[in-house]
Amino acid sequence: MKRDTQAGINPFPYSDSNKRYHTFEYYLRQRFGEKCARISLDAGFTCPNIDGTCGAGGCIYCLDGSGSARGGGELAEQYAAGIAAIQKKWKCSKYIPYLQAHTNTYAPVEILRHIYKEASSLPGAVMLAIATRPDCLDPEVVSVLVETSRSIPVLVELGLQTIHDDTAVCINRGHSYSVFADGYHRLRDAGGDISICIHLINGLPGENKEHMIASARSVAALKPDMVKLHLLHVLQNTPLHSLYLKGAYTPMEQAEYVDVVCNQLEYFPPQTVIARVTGDAPADVLVAPLWSRRKTAVSNDIDKELYRRKSFQGMQFSP
Numbered sequence: 255m256k257r258d259t260q261a262g263i264n265p266f267p268y269s270d271s272n273k274r275y276h277t278f279e280y281y282l283r284q285r286f287g288e289k290c291a292r293i294s295l296d297a298g299f300t301c302p303n304i305d306g307t308c309g310a311g312g313c314i315y316c317l318d319g320s321g322s323a324r325g326g327g328e329l330a331e332q333y334a335a336g337i338a339a340i341q342k343k344w345k346c347s348k349y350i351p352y353l354q355a356h357t358n359t360y361a362p363v364e365i366l367r368h369i370y371k372e373a374s375s376l377p378g379a380v381m382l383a384i385a386t387r388p389d390c391l392d393p394e395v396v397s398v399l400v401e402t403s404r405s406i407p408v409l410v411e412l413g414l415q416t417i418h419d420d421t422a423v424c425i426n427r428g429h430s431y432s433v434f435a436d437g438y439h440r441l442r443d444a445g446g447d448i449s450i451c452i453h454l455i456n457g458l459p460g461e462n463k464e465h466m467i468a469s470a471r472s473v474a475a476l477k478p479d480m481v482k483l484h485l486l487h488v489l490q491n492t493p494l495h496s497l498y499l500k501g502a503y504t505p506m507e508q509a510e511y512v513d514v515v516c517n518q519l520e521y522f523p524p525q526t527v528i529a530r531v532t533g534d535a536p537a538d539v540l541v542a543p544l545w546s547r548r549k550t551a552v553s554n555d556i557d558k559e560l561y562r563r564k565s566f567q568g569m570q571f572s573p
């Protein structure tokens with residue numbers, strides 16, 4: 255029985271609500287029987303794009319590894335604090351420890367093995383999420399991810415951001431699309447209980463609607479397990495912040511963002527889980543765009559626009 259507030263008229267098959275795209279919540283309920291909470295963790299990694307290995311200074315929008323878990327400390331303590339914060343908002347008993355800050359496959363394999371084991375053993379953990387870059391997926395690292403997935407499902411959060419190499423240079427990303435494709439396919443072909451979530455950012459400097467849709471279409475052709483669509487945020491004291499102050503960068507408007515996301519959703523395969531349709535910047539460091547603080551309003555606008563178009567995820571997807 256569909257829980258459809260649109261009186262049963264939602265034509266999208268991977269939904270039991272008014273959502274016309276395959277939400278992460280729907281996926282979790284199908285897989286684990288209930289909504290699960292992601293708990294962001296900082297395991298003390300760094301990033302090759304910060305320490306000089308492939309670049310210095312990091313991506314121009316990066317603030318302290320761009321994770322919401324900041325400050326470090328023991329994983330178990332961070333995890334307990336994260337759960338306590340979630341429990342104030344809603345009750346749940348299943349969790350996804352999320353190694354989010356910096357590049358969480360960038361260390362010797364023995365250290366990776368140790369941290370993954372510790373994180374996957376945290377109480378209530380049903381899946382382990384690991385954020386990384388495509389240039390940090392060499393064969394030994396991929397073997398550790400496969401090994402870890404024998405004890406807990408692994409979700410690799412893989413940053414691509416754009417398929418356009420000139421944009422990647424502009425944002426100091428430190429890798430090209432071909433490096434992404436190499437890492438992605440190595441991981442995809444490795445087997446194990448590993449899901450891959452590809453991240454794209456809308457509103458990157460120099461990109462227009464056509465650029466963003468082209469990125470989505472290329473990613474859609476990979477038929478990925480999951481995708482996260484982010485909005486570029488200007489965070490305090492980043493190189494992007496300097497560009498913004500000089501008037502050299504203009505953030506997207508809300509209506510423009512909603513239009514682009516709806517177009518992108520139409521190209522993704524219906525089976526691909528859309529793990530995020532809006533960004534999630536820490537309020538204390540967000541400079542612009544401030545409309546992005548109203549996440550529910552943005553998400554509602556996407557729902558309304560898909561409804562208005564009589565559209566849904568995958569409408570333009572060609573298998």
Ligand code: SF4
Nearest residue numbers: 301312313316319356
């Ligand atoms: S890859 Fe991530 S952690 Fe590294 S510089 Fe870019 S945003 Fe920061």
